[in-house]
Amino acid sequence: MPNRLADETSPYLLQHAENPVDWWPWSAEAFEEARRRxxxxxxxxxYSSCxxxxxxxxxSFEDQETADVLNxxxxxVKVDREERPDVDAVYMEAVQAATGQGGWPMTVFLTPDAEPFYFGTYxxxxxxxxxxxxRQVLEGVRQxxxxxxxxxAEVAGKIVRDLSGRxxxxxxxxxxxxxxxxxxLLGLTREYDAQRGGFGGAPKFPPSMVIEFLLRHHARTGAEGALQMARDTCERMARGGIYDQLGGGFxxxxxxxDWIVPHFEKMLYDNALLCRVYxxxxxxxxxxxxxxxxxETADxxxxxxRTAEGGFASALDADSDDGSEDGSGRHVEGAYYVWTPGQLAEALGEDDARTAAEYFGVTEKGTFEEGASVLQLPQQEGVFDAEKVAGIRARLLARRAERPAPGRDxxxxxxxxxxxxAALAETGACFDRPDLVEAAVGAADLLVRxxxxxxxxxxxxxxxxxxxxxxxxxxxxGDVAEGFLALASVTGEGVWLEFAGLLLDHVLARFTDPESGALYDTAADAERLIRRPQDPTDNAAPSGWTAAAAALLSYAAHxxxxxxxxxxxxxLGVVAALGPRVPRFVGWGLAAAEALLDGPREVAVxxxxxxxxxARELLRTAxxxxxxxxxxxxxxxxSDEFPLLAGRSLRDGEPTAYVCRNFTCDAPTTDPERLRTALNG
Known part of the structure; x- marks a missing residue:
């Protein structure tokens, strides 16, 4: 019989709706029940793809005996961290403070007042x-x-006081x-892996936000070292197993x-950020x-x-059915993506399989588990026949599509x-792909609706x-405002600027400390937790703090x-404090600071x-x-849709561009080359 999670919308919670555990969603009623009992x-x-x-x-949760002890x-209480990042952030801070590490699943024991007193992960x-x-943990906590x-009670109270005092x-x-x-930049240079690209050791996460900073810093200052780190890291990732060499996406x-063996789940935020970076x-x-x-990442x-409603789903799972012929149906990480030489031969025939193995780095020993290899590009593609490789890739992609697919959140x-x-709008504009811009508009319409x-x-x-x-x-x-602002620039539709302004007014009114200008992750009128979460450091995606700062700056420029x-x-004051010490964790803020130091420039066409x-050439140049x-x-x-257009007139009757800072403009130009020079450093 389904438990209380059956009525939730989160795919992760719904995955636990048939557990024998008597789960509650996060709610006041759950804590009242604990108090009553x-x-x-x-x-x-x-989360679903974990x-x-x-x-x-x-x-454990599907085991009846364990469920009986737990009930x-x-x-x-079961929580989807992607649905309630505030709950996740508050208790993860406690887990990391107590144990020195964190991760998911996160397992925390609380008093009925939601105060944590014992922690763990898996x-x-x-x-x-x-x-x-x-089971031993459950018994020990009960004792x-x-x-x-x-x-x-003493431990729980101390933890809450320590968190509140941070x-x-x-x-x-x-x-x-x-x-x-x-x-x-110097700090990033010290941590840079010059042999392999990226920063630090294993595991290696795509440093999307840091790369955005490096590209902007190079554009503004001409620092070749910044561009080299960005370019080499992007190449190593794109040639590695972390990138899906058949279907695109990271x-x-x-x-x-070495970027060879990935944790195979594919997240929307990673692919959006990396699409834009490339x-x-x-x-x-x-x-x-x-x-x-x-x-390929946009596609x-x-x-x-993309969902039926026009939005974008959160993730694809790392695991899938391995398609075992004996019907065992083991759920295995990476089963959808990896290949053995035998599987290549079965899909392509012996001759093409040898070419594919050499091109994609598939070996008899394998680079993953059980003799399977993750596809990568270990050699320069120029030594292979491009048309033949394209045909091999298409055939392998079609064969892979016959495998049991990973679940989608x-x-x-x-x-x-x-x-x-933001990524689809700008990628569509860069490569003259109106279908990508249309997909961005569809997602924006869904968010508004x-x-x-x-x-x-x-x-x-x-x-x-x-x-x-x-x-x-x-x-x-912050991120939705960023997307709307990018869409406004690409489509020329001022309604997206208007929607961005509405969202950013909420940031000013409900998320900002009026005295210091500090930002909080939750609104002043949000549900009260044991602490109001506040974190300016980027994780796998921009922090709310730096995302909001960047969007506020762009809106002001508009x-x-x-x-x-x-x-x-x-x-951005917090970035001045953190950037020199931990630049890898404030990349989005450092990128926003580059925009601030450059103006940012305001372009009216x-x-x-x-x-x-x-006119099209001038706009494309912009x-x-x-x-x-x-x-x-x-x-x-x-036009009255954009303040930047107010008072701007044609020059000699020709399409004209104005490049401004703080609404003070250089001489207008009708020449795309002059505009290009004005906007490229």
Whole structure:
């Protein structure tokens, strides 16, 4: 019989709806039930494409005996971290403070007042490698609860006090200047892996936000070292196993330093950020590899993640059925993506299989598990016949499509769709792909139609055309505003600028400390947790803090709004403090600071109509400019959709471009080459 999760919209929660565990969703009622029964709360946090979440669910939550122990002694609460990032952030901070590490599934025991007192991540069904079994943990917590309640209360109270007392250093509140940006670049240079690309050791995550900073810093200063780190990292990732060499798109991270073996789940936010990065790398260098990867990643998102309603699903699982002929149907990580020499021969025939093995680095020993290899590009493609390789790739992709596919988390997350909108809009503009811009518009329409209420407040998620109940957090407002602003520049439709302004007004009113300018991850009127979460550091995606700062700055450039610019500058004060010390974790903020140092530049293109080839060329030049964070507005001379167009007239009756900073403009030009020079450093 289904439990209480059967009525939820989260695919992750729905995966647990048939568990024998008597799960509750996060709710006041769950904690009231714990208070009534005088039992602790087990909080289990995970997400749909999390490999170890599935493992623990199968081993423990689907086990009747374990469920009986859990149901008798606890109130069990299941949370999708992607749906409630605020809950996840607060308790993950406690887990990391107590244990020195974190991860998912996150397992936390709470008092009925939601105060944490015992922590962990994955627990096995039997003792293993020094870890207690999950059943032993349950029994130990119950013994402590029943026999040492005062000690439990003391521990919980101390943890809450410690969390509440933590403060973020804002420096003197000033945004980063030249010195801080140079120190950040030096710090990245020290951590750079010159042999393999990327930063640090294994596991290696795609440094999308850092690469965006490096590209902008090079565009503004001409620093070749910054461009070299960005270009080489992008090439190593694109040639590695972390990139899907058949279908496009990136896996979440590489388990090794060489980008060979990925953790196979594919996340929307990673692919949106990387699609945009590769488009920007092409814009800066003309790299054919960057062009191919940007377009293949965009096509992957549209083909495999777009939902029937026009939004974009959150993720594809790492695991899938391995298609065993004996019908065992093992769920195996990477089964959909890896190949053995025998499988290549079966799909292609012996001759083409040898070519494919050499081209994609498939060996008898294998690079993954059980003799299978992750496809990569270990050699230069120029030594192979391009037409033959294209045919091999198409045949392998068709054969792979016959395999059992990984599950898809169809939940539409507002923030990640905002990132996808920006990526698809700009990639479509770069490569003259109106279908990609159309896909971006479709996702933006869905967010307006389904995720915005009548006060322009965001809902965090939706699924199957039904909005979830949870309020948007700061990253939703910042990333969706970013997407709308990119769409405004690419489409010339001022309505997207208007929607971005509505969202950013909420950032100013409900997420910002009016005195310091610091930002909080949740609104002032949001549900009260044991601490109001606040984190300016980027993780796998931009932090809400830096996302909002960047969007505030772009909106100010479009409109001349001093309150929005001032708020952006104050918010970037934390980047001045953190950038020189931990640049890898504030890449999006460092990129926004590059835009601030450059102006950012405001580009207005006016014409009687944009069917005129001269007008189209001028507009395309504006959209391809590499000036950090430049905004573009275009329309007729009498258009009132963009403040940047006000008072801008044609020069000698020709389409004309204006390049401005703080609404003070250089001499207008009708020459695309002069405009290109003005926007490219």
């Amino acid at each position: 005088d039992v602790p709360v087990l909080l289990s946090v995970g 490999h170890w979440c599935h493992v623990m669910a199968h081993e 008798a002694g606890f109130v069990a 627990f096995p069904p039997a003792p293993r490698h020094g870890m207690p079994s999950f 402590a609860w029943d026999g040492r309640r005062d000690e439990v 403060e973020i250093s804002y420096g003197d509140g000033s945004p980063p200047g030249e010195q801080q940006q140079a120190q950040a 896996a979440r991270y590489s388990v090794d330093r 488009a920007h790398l092409w814009r800066a260098t003309g790299s054919e590899l960057a062009r191919r990867v940007a377009l 992957f998102m549209v083909r495999e993640l 169809d939940k539409v997350v507002a923030a990640w769709n905002g990132l996808a909108i 389904l995720h915005l209420d009548d006060q322009a407040r965001l809902f965090r998620t939706s699924k199957d055309g039904r909005a979830g109940i949870h309020a948007g957090v700061l990253e939703d407002y 409109t001349g709004s001093e309150p929005h610019r001032t708020a952006a500058e104050k918010a 006016v014409a009687e109509g944009f069917e005129d080839p001269a 959209l391809l400019g590499t000036a950090p964070g430049a905004v573009v507005a275009y329309g007729a001379t009498d």
